Amino acid sequence: xxxxxxxxxxxxxxxxxxxxxxxxxxxxxxxxxxxxxxxxxxxxxxxxxxxxxxxxxxxxxxxxxxxxxxxxxxxxxxxxxxxxxxxxxxxxxxxxxxxxxxxxxxxxxxxxxxxxxxxxxxxxxxxxxxxxxxxxxxxxxxxxxxxxxxxxxxxxxxxxxxxxxxxxxxxxxxxxxxxxxxxxxxxxxxxxxxxxxxxxxxxxxxxxxxxxxxxxxxxxxxxxxxxxxxxxxxxxxxxxxxxxxxxxxxxxxxxxxxxxxxxxxxxxxxxxxxxxxxxxxxxxxxxxxxxxxxxxxxxxxxxxxxxxxxxxxxxxxxxxxxxxxxxxxxxxxxxxxxxxxxxxxxxxxxxxxxxxxxxxxxxxxxxxxxxxxxxxxxxxxxxxxxxxxxxxxxxxxxxxxxxxxxxxxxxxxxxxx
Amino acid sequence: xxxxxxxxxxxxxxxxxxxxxxxxxxxxxxxxxxxxxxxxxxxxxxxxxxxxxxxxxxxxxxxxxxxxxxxxxxxxxxxxxxxxxxxxxxxxxxxxxxxxxxxxxxxxxxxxxxxxxx
Numbered sequence: 351x352x353x354x355x356x357x358x359x360x361x362x363x364x365x366x367x368x369x370x371x372x373x374x375x376x377x378x379x380x381x382x383x384x385x386x387x388x389x390x391x392x393x394x395x396x397x398x399x400x401x402x403x404x405x406x407x408x409x410x411x412x413x414x415x416x417x418x419x420x421x422x423x424x425x426x427x428x429x430x431x432x433x434x435x436x437x438x439x440x441x442x443x444x445x446x447x448x449x450x451x452x453x454x455x456x457x458x459x460x461x462x463x464x465x466x467x468x469x470x471x472x473x474x475x476x477x478x479x480x481x482x483x484x485x486x487x488x489x490x491x492x493x494x495x496x497x498x499x500x501x502x503x504x505x506x507x508x509x510x511x512x513x514x515x516x517x518x519x520x521x522x523x524x525x526x527x528x529x530x531x532x533x534x535x536x537x538x539x540x541x542x543x544x545x546x547x548x549x550x551x552x553x554x555x556x557x558x559x560x561x562x563x564x565x566x567x568x569x570x571x572x573x574x575x576x577x578x579x580x581x582x583x584x585x586x587x588x589x590x591x592x593x594x595x596x597x598x599x600x601x602x603x604x605x606x607x608x609x610x611x612x613x614x615x616x617x618x619x620x621x622x623x624x625x626x627x628x629x630x631x632x633x634x635x636x637x638x639x640x641x642x643x644x645x646x647x648x649x650x651x652x653x654x655x656x657x658x659x660x661x662x663x664x665x666x667x668x669x670x671x672x673x674x675x676x677x678x679x680x681x682x683x684x685x686x687x688x689x690x691x692x693x694x695x696x697x698x699x700x701x702x703x704x705x706x707x708x709x710x711x712x713x714x715x716x717x718x719x720x721x722x723x724x725x726x727x728x729x730x731x732x733x734x735x736x737x738x739x740x741x742x743x744x745x746x747x748x749x750x751x752x753x754x755x756x757x758x759x760x761x762x763x764x765x766x767x
Numbered sequence: 768x769x770x771x772x773x774x775x776x777x778x779x780x781x782x783x784x785x786x787x788x789x790x791x792x793x794x795x796x797x798x799x800x801x802x803x804x805x806x807x808x809x810x811x812x813x814x815x816x817x818x819x820x821x822x823x824x825x826x827x828x829x830x831x832x833x834x835x836x837x838x839x840x841x842x843x844x845x846x847x848x849x850x851x852x853x854x855x856x857x858x859x860x861x862x863x864x865x866x867x868x869x870x871x872x873x874x875x876x877x878x879x880x881x882x883x884x885x
Contacts (some may be wrong), residue, residue, distance in 0.1 A: 470853055518768045518875050520852030 355369040360400040362565075367409040368393045369484040373462035377521040382465075382483055382511040392416035393486050459484055460573040462568075466510075467535040468519045475510045476539040477546075482507055484569075485562055495546045495559055523574075530637075533574070537583045540566045544587050557757060563587060571626070581630035582640030588623035589646035592616040597747075604751035612653050613635060620650060641670045661689040677706050678714070685718050693725035713742035724759055733759055768877040769805070769849050770856040776843035776869040778814055784868055792864040799862065805849020806859075813839035840869045847876075 368389060375385035392413045406412040466479035478496060481487045493503035508764070513519070523741075524532045540563050547560030567584040574580050596610035627643045630636075645666045652659045667683035680703055688696035700719065709715040718737035723729075736756040743749045781789075800806045818834040818841075834841055843865065850856045853873065860871035 360821070468853075470857075516875060517873075518770070518853040518856065520854050522852075524854070 357401040361397060361406050364374050364393060364396040364400055364404045364413075365485050367413050368396070368486045368534050369459050369462075370457055370485055371410060371413060371635075372486075373521075374456065376465075376483070377458045377461055380519075382462075382514055383508065386483070386511075386762075389413060389417050391420050397486075399481040409534065413756050458575065459520065459569065459683075460523055461538050463521050463539075463570070464523055464532060465514055465519050465521045467532070467539045468514075469514065469532070469535065470517055470519055471510055473535075475506055476535060477542040478503065478507060479510050480536075480539050480566065481543060481562065484566065487562070493545075529577075530579075531576060533579065534637075536570065537579060540570065541583060541639070548590065549752050560587075564591065576633070578630035578633040579637040579639050581626040581633075582637060585623040585630065585643035585644060586628040586639050588619045588626070589643060589650060592619035592623065592650075600655075602747050602750065603754065604745075604747040606751075607649055607653070610653070615717065623647070636669065638670065641666055641673070645670070658689070660686055664690055675706060678712075679702055681709075681715055681718050684722065687723060688722055693722045697726060711742060713739055716742060717748075720755070724755070729759055768852065768856075769847060769851075769878075770859075771874045771876055772809070772846050772848060772856070772860060772863065773842065773872040773874060774784050774809075774844040774863065774865045775840040775872065776851075776865060777840050778843075780884075781843075781865075781868040789864055789868075796864055797864055800846060800848075800859075803839065803848065803859075805847075809844055809846025811844040812842065843869070 356598040365714050371389055372382070372385045375388060376382045395416055396409075396413060400406070400409075425570060439751065462483055463480055466483060466702065467476040471479065478492045482489070483489065489504035489507055492507075493500040496503060498506075524527070543566065544560050544563035545560065547563060564584070564587050567580070567587055570577075570580045571584050593607070594616050594746065595614045595616070596605060596612075599605050623643065624647065627647055630640050630643070645663060648659050648663050651657075663686040664683060667679055667686060671679045671683065680699065684699040686697040687699060697719075700722070703709045703715065716739035718733050720732050720734075720739055723732035724737055726732075733756060736752055736759065740749055740752045743752060797808050800863060801808050815834040820831040820833060820835050821839045822831075846863075848856055848859045850859070853875075856873050860866055860873055863871055
């Protein structure tokens with residue numbers, strides 16, 4: 351365990367250095383692939399050797415020296431120098447001169463994230479680009495989370511990087527006027543990484559991808575300390591992560607929030623989440639992530655104090671719906687409303703979703719419907735909805751939970767006719 | 768970077784637009800463009816009904832009455848801007864009155880000193 355921690359710490363430093371150097375090089379040349387070529391082997395060597403040999407005193411300088419050595423080799427072998435390589439070499443020289451004082455190297459990672467999440471980049475590629483450029487994840491690492499083959503992911507990443515260079519996508523934090531909209535794309539990309547990581551792992555804990563997303567969230571907060579939505583997103587991720595150990599029971603079956611053992615919740619993470627959310631709320635009008643974090647905060651407070659606060663939860667969902675107009679919000683609001691006004695009121699709220707095609711193959715819709723119908727005593731319809739939900743579930747833990755609910759519904763003697 | 772801005776009009780939407788206001792907007796836009804560094808005012812083309820398309824196949828020349836592609840939005844004109852990045856080019860596209868009656872395609876121009884990259 352201690353060794354694992356040391357490994358993770360070394361990896362963290364390597365990623366930190368790597369992302370900063372990629373951002374600096376790519377920001378100057380507008381050539382992300384060229385920057386990765388220059389530093390990729392050095393980074394791989396760092397991931398191999400630092401966990402065992404320890405982290406060097408100046409990680410940036412170590413990476414740059416390794417990158418320089420390798421570049422010189424390549425150039426010597428090929429006997430040709432391209433303009434891009436020359437440029438990279440010049441910049442490496444310049445950075446090496448500054449590398450004694452690490453703080454002298456400007457942190458351009460935020461600018462790189464804005465380039466990766468630019469509106470001219472395919473939204474589906476924004477998260478993979480950030481994961482690769484800022485964190486150095488390989489196409490293989492990313493492909494498995496996005497359910498495509500590593501070769502396909504590799505090609506799409508190459509295409510996106512070529513587009514950043516050739517279309518003239520800038521590497522900079524947008525002006526105040528454009529910042530809210532453009533920051534939303536960056537935050538969405540980080541949250542997409544988090545939810546991928548969160549859904550990917552069954553059983554104990556949480557995948558590395560979710561941890562990386564939290565780290566990116568912390569990075570964004572540290573680089574944009576005045577943006578409440580960045581803090582809101584970080585708080586949201588910390589709240590849900592705090593409950594990771596209680597998501598599944600010993601048998602690996604999903605445990606709903608209301609039955610989780612709060613003694614196993616990670617209080618330090620909850621405290622950090624509360625801190626960021628309070629700061630975010632003090633800073634101005636609430637955006638989507640702040641409201642979602644506030645909903646999580648309300649859930650935590652209810653479970654810890656035992657005082658029902660469903661009216662507040664429903665009100666927060668109303669805010670969220672006004673912002674997003676999302677059918678998923680209608681769904682979650684209805685489940686909360688059932689606790690306040692009973693299942694019949696909640697089912698009436700779901701009526702507009704019944705003809706919504708997006709819901710037909712949306713597992714949480716059928717699971718929530720099954721839950722509400724069983725509360726309402728409509729056993730036959732509840733069983734039908736739960737059966738559809740089970741059919742749509744890929745997660746083993748959740749399948750186990752829904753199957754148990756279906757079995758108890760069908761085995762309940764009061765419902766036998 | 769130098770960008771060519773290709774104007775595509777929905778000709779029906781353009782015809783339905785309040786003409787006086789539209790061409791007043793265009794006058795102002797062209798003046799702003801003429802003042803901008805590295806920009807040049809563009810050219811407006813006759814509607815697609817005046818287009819002719821020519822192809823050569825196995826030595827035979829095919830002359831067709833009509834535009835290259837018969838789509839809702841038709842190529843209608845162009846202008847150039849010089850901009851540090853795509854973001855400033857997008858701002859010019861938003862300023863162009865035609866973006867309200869069709870679309871502006873932004874294409875970076877190949878720099879003859881570096882050629883086509885990648």
